[in-house]
Amino acid sequence: xxxxxxxxxxxxxxxxxxxxxxxxxxxxxxxxxxxxxxxxxxxxxxxxxxxxxxxxxxxxxxxxxxxxxxxxxxxxxxxxxxxxxxxxxxxxxxxxxxxxxxxxxxxxxxxxxxxxxxxxxxxxxxxxxxxxxxxxxxxxxxxxxxxxxxxxxxxxxxxxxxxxxxxxxxxxxxxxxxxxxxxxxxxxxxxxxxxxxxxxxxxxxxxxxxxxxxxxxxxxxxxxxxxxxxxxxxxxxxxxxxxxxxxxxxxxxxxxxxxxxxxxxxxxxxxxxxxxxxxxxxxxxxxxxxxxxxxxxxxxxxxxxxxxxxxxxxxxxxxxxxxxxxxxxxxxxxxxxxxxxxxxxxxxxxxxxxxxxxxxxxxxxxxxxxxxxxxxxxxxxxxxxxxxxxxxxxxxxxxx
Numbered sequence: 001x002x003x004x005x006x007x008x009x010x011x012x013x014x015x016x017x018x019x020x021x022x023x024x025x026x027x028x029x030x031x032x033x034x035x036x037x038x039x040x041x042x043x044x045x046x047x048x049x050x051x052x053x054x055x056x057x058x059x060x061x062x063x064x065x066x067x068x069x070x071x072x073x074x075x076x077x078x079x080x081x082x083x084x085x086x087x088x089x090x091x092x093x094x095x096x097x098x099x100x101x102x103x104x105x106x107x108x109x110x111x112x113x114x115x116x117x118x119x120x121x122x123x124x125x126x127x128x129x130x131x132x133x134x135x136x137x138x139x140x141x142x143x144x145x146x147x148x149x150x151x152x153x154x155x156x157x158x159x160x161x162x163x164x165x166x167x168x169x170x171x172x173x174x175x176x177x178x179x180x181x182x183x184x185x186x187x188x189x190x191x192x193x194x195x196x197x198x199x200x201x202x203x204x205x206x207x208x209x210x211x212x213x214x215x216x217x218x219x220x221x222x223x224x225x226x227x228x229x230x231x232x233x234x235x236x237x238x239x240x241x242x243x244x245x246x247x248x249x250x251x252x253x254x255x256x257x258x259x260x261x262x263x264x265x266x267x268x269x270x271x272x273x274x275x276x277x278x279x280x281x282x283x284x285x286x287x288x289x290x291x292x293x294x295x296x297x298x299x300x301x302x303x304x305x306x307x308x309x310x311x312x313x314x315x316x317x318x319x320x321x322x323x324x325x326x327x328x329x330x331x332x333x334x335x336x337x338x339x340x341x342x343x344x345x346x347x348x349x350x351x352x353x354x355x356x357x358x359x360x361x362x363x364x365x366x367x368x369x370x371x372x373x374x375x376x377x378x379x380x381x382x383x384x385x386x387x388x389x390x391x392x393x394x395x396x397x398x399x400x
Contacts, residue, residue, distance in 0.1 A: 051340065062344060063183045067190035069351070072228040073236065074099040078195060092195040100188065110267065113260045120257060128285035216363045223362035224355045231351045239269035241310050242276065246283070249302045253295050255287055269307075271346045272330050274338070276307055325354055 054061045074095050081091035194201070202221055209217050243266035250258045261283050268279025280303045288296035325333075330350055337349025 055341075059183050060186075063187040064190055065344075065348060067187045067194060069228065069232055069348075070099070070103070070187075070191050071194040072225070073232040074191075074195065076229060076233070088198055089196055092192075096192050096195045100191070110263050113263045116260075120260075127289040131289060216366055219362045219366040220359040223358045227355050227358045228351055231354055235270060238310055238314065239266050241314070242266070242269045242306060245306045245310070246303060249299060249306075250283070250287075253287060253291060253299055255283075255290050255295075255299070257286065261286065271343075272334055272350050273327070274331075274334050274346065280304075280307075325350065325357070329353065 077095045077099075078088070078091045081094065082088050086094070202225075206214050206217050206221065243262045246265055247258060247262050250261060255261070264282060265276070265279045268275035268277075280300070283303065284296045284300045287299040333349040333353045334346050337345035337347075337352075339345070341348075
């Protein structure tokens with residue numbers, strides 16, 4: 001049924017009985033809104049089913065995702081060696097071995113530091129809770145003892161009492177130690193195959209689609225891989241810079257547990273916004289217990305300056321304009337990813353959104369570059385103004 005305007009001649013009479021068609025008595029805007037609502041609900045249902053499917057095979061989902069992200073981090077080194085004349089297979093094996101050894105050493109170092117210092121960090125945080133409790137009671141707020149303990153001491157005791165439950169719940173996501181080992185082996189083999197692959201997997205994936213859409217899929221795949229490669233390089237580099245820059249600050253402040261706290265800052269920086277906020281809060285609390293309120297304020301200011309300096313100056317240089325997401329979108333994305341898939345969801349949420357955004361933009365650009373389509377109008381770096389005008393013009397041409 002054509003969507004004609006309510007006041008057009010076609011909508012005034014029905015060809016069957018000569019009267020008004022009751023379907024066209026609904027306002028045109030309402031019909032458009034209804035179709036949009038149906039499409040939106042269909043998309044939400046499809047996404048929900050996809051999330052349920054991926055969650056039902058979470059071991060495969062997590063291991064393949066981690067393998068792809070590790071490959072995106074190491075694959076530029078393979079290309080560099082290949083340009084120097086090293087055969088592709090040999091370059092892939094060399095980078096895989098060196099990369100896995102380096103990552104294994106990093107994981108071992110992090111685990112040992114966290115394990116050896118977990119009791120000390122817990123005691124320091126408990127002391128920080130006591131310090132804050134005394135300030136709430138005896139400070140300018142003058143809270144009641146019960147209210148102060150509800151926000152400090154009782155909260156710390158609750159976290160300490162349920163620590164085993166939290167750890168067990170984390171381990172239950174992998175079902176058993178065998179699942180963790182099998183997932184790790186699967187991830188290593190998947191990473192090796194991806195490192196040795198020279199685009200064969202992607203070409204096979206493109207051939208699945210209908211012939212008239214393969215060029216669009218190829219353009220989207222190139223944009224997705226470039227986005228993921230640039231993002232992973234930037235993420236690890238900025239996380240390392242944040243942690244290393246805070247080491248001399250913590251040493252000058254005379255804080256304990258400098259190395260474990262630097263490791264904590266590195267891990268927290270891997271999760272945009274939320275991760276570094278949590279890690280920074282822990283660092284400031286330990287500075288409060290060790291050296292008092294002045295040291296905590298100075299360390300907090302230094303941490304904010306370091307994160308802002310590297311985030312605003314180095315991040316645009318490393319990422320360019322290829323991965324450009326508004327901070328509010330990052331916050332919403334990380335929060336949604338955490339609610340859906342926990343820590344893993346928070347880690348992959350931002351690169352997933354960046355990939356989807358750049359793939360959509362690359363497909364639109366490729367479509368407009370085809371003969372007979374409208375060229376990309378001049379606009380800003382992201383082409384937002386041109387996208388809207390081009391989409392409207394393209395829709396008009398298709399209807400005509």
